[in-house]
Amino acid sequence: MPHETFSYFPFPDDSPKTDKFVSTRHQMKFASFAFIFLILCAKFLLTGCANIIPPTGGPKDSLPPVLVSANPDNYSIHFRGNQIILTFDEYLELNNVRQNMVVSPVPRQDPVIESRLKTITVRLKDTLKPNTTYSLNFGKAIRDINEGNILRNFTFVFSTGPYIDSMQFSGRVVIASTGRPDSTLIVMLHTNLDDSAVYKERPRYFTTVDSAGNFRFRYLKEGTYAVYALKDESGQKKYTSKAQLFAFADSPIVVRENYSPVMLYAFQDTSGIKLPKRSVKKPTAPTKEAKEKKEKRLVVGVNLAGGQLDLLDTFKITFQSPIKYFDTTKIRFTDEKFNDLTGYHFVEDTNRKKVTMYYKWKPDTKYALIVGKDFAEDTAGDKLLKIDTLIFQTRKESDYGEVRIRFKNVDLSKNPVLQFVQGDAIKRTYVLGPSKSFYDKLFPPGDYELRILEDRNRNGVWDPGDFFGKRLQPEKVRPIRRKLTVKSNWENEFDITL
Numbered sequence: 001m002p003h004e005t006f007s008y009f010p011f012p013d014d015s016p017k018t019d020k021f022v023s024t025r026h027q028m029k030f031a032s033f034a035f036i037f038l039i040l041c042a043k044f045l046l047t048g049c050a051n052i053i054p055p056t057g058g059p060k061d062s063l064p065p066v067l068v069s070a071n072p073d074n075y076s077i078h079f080r081g082n083q084i085i086l087t088f089d090e091y092l093e094l095n096n097v098r099q100n101m102v103v104s105p106v107p108r109q110d111p112v113i114e115s116r117l118k119t120i121t122v123r124l125k126d127t128l129k130p131n132t133t134y135s136l137n138f139g140k141a142i143r144d145i146n147e148g149n150i151l152r153n154f155t156f157v158f159s160t161g162p163y164i165d166s167m168q169f170s171g172r173v174v175i176a177s178t179g180r181p182d183s184t185l186i187v188m189l190h191t192n193l194d195d196s197a198v199y200k201e202r203p204r205y206f207t208t209v210d211s212a213g214n215f216r217f218r219y220l221k222e223g224t225y226a227v228y229a230l231k232d233e234s235g236q237k238k239y240t241s242k243a244q245l246f247a248f249a250d251s252p253i254v255v256r257e258n259y260s261p262v263m264l265y266a267f268q269d270t271s272g273i274k275l276p277k278r279s280v281k282k283p284t285a286p287t288k289e290a291k292e293k294k295e296k297r298l299v300v301g302v303n304l305a306g307g308q309l310d311l312l313d314t315f316k317i318t319f320q321s322p323i324k325y326f327d328t329t330k331i332r333f334t335d336e337k338f339n340d341l342t343g344y345h346f347v348e349d350t351n352r353k354k355v356t357m358y359y360k361w362k363p364d365t366k367y368a369l370i371v372g373k374d375f376a377e378d379t380a381g382d383k384l385l386k387i388d389t390l391i392f393q394t395r396k397e398s399d400y401g402e403v404r405i406r407f408k409n410v411d412l413s414k415n416p417v418l419q420f421v422q423g424d425a426i427k428r429t430y431v432l433g434p435s436k437s438f439y440d441k442l443f444p445p446g447d448y449e450l451r452i453l454e455d456r457n458r459n460g461v462w463d464p465g466d467f468f469g470k471r472l473q474p475e476k477v478r479p480i481r482r483k484l485t486v487k488s489n490w491e492n493e494f495d496i497t498l
Contacts, residue, residue, distance in 0.1 A: 076158045093115060107125075108126055131159075138156075168217060172215070172262075174265060175245070187229045193224065267474035298378055300317060308392065309395065321378040324379055328375075343360065365393065399445075402440070403493075407498060417455045446486060447486075452478045456475050
């Protein structure tokens, strides 16, 4: 007879042995069955699922590196070494450190900056001056290596003397001809107050401007400084050309506890400067067959858009090559029924590649220009191959908008000139008079920015400054915050408070 083996468990004397044994045996069987069942379920779950979703890595790191330690400490005094070691809490890299980093005062030799893992090492190659506060602003150079989070404007400061200089100085720079900022400019402080220092010497201090044109110097020594701003494409930090964007303060600035922020107006003077000619690839010589097929004819163009002439423009004829002669007797100007018209005249430009026709054009009217084949000849001897007739029409008045602008507090003593700007192009100017208003019945529709030119010499255009000659500031242009949208066939009225 088969028998079973099992472990013996002693029972308390006051318990029925048979019932307890059976109960324990059943519990053991149930536990074994449950264990096997769990194993089968786990195997089914692991092999039967089609998609296994990996665990997420947690929220994305959006924090820049944090300084953990510095040797020597930040804001140290009595500094005598030539090396600085900065340790951060995560792996990092340096991005365009030469362009981003600002060292003040400006050294004769730039320091060597290296990064490895979590550490940045700065080796100073310049001889440090006694009793001087130095600052190393890394700008946007430091960022973590994984997410690229930038540690903006991290600054390490130390002094070779017994204290940290605490003076500050701030201001703003804008482009004089537009009133807009330019974040590529730098601002410089010179302790040498002679005008020649700006092109002979590197500045004592320099800093960059932000996107709004604002700048701020910190950790300055109290004193008197000449203030300049310029576009430093060469990296010399010097004013080397009149064509360079440049600004200067009217007088030296005294940096002390209570100072007034300065406003600088940058300008460039390109008058008399010849721009380099662009290299043009010479065309390959045409073959004999191509020469034989080419017809010698005069190439002519006109300034029409869709066969229409802008009422605010003049009719222009352009030539691909300079012309030897232009014979107005070989031209007929007529209405749409080919009746001859009078009261017009032509004017040639100096390079003999454009002729302008002046006439009092009527809106929404058709005209015809009939030219003989020998009305003009270019320097290559080319003429038209036959008589040509051009029919065109002037635009309607309803294609334009009526514009009226009233200014409530414009200063007429500054000879204000209103500028209408699209993109970077000045589309129209208007001298504001005693009425302090502008009106035009026919104004091209579109979106415009408005500016006010303070026309010092009343010539109607912006004039640059002159630093070395007359020490003259440029004329100022002030942008108006409100933009204009002119709708066609519409009375567009605006009230503007400057």
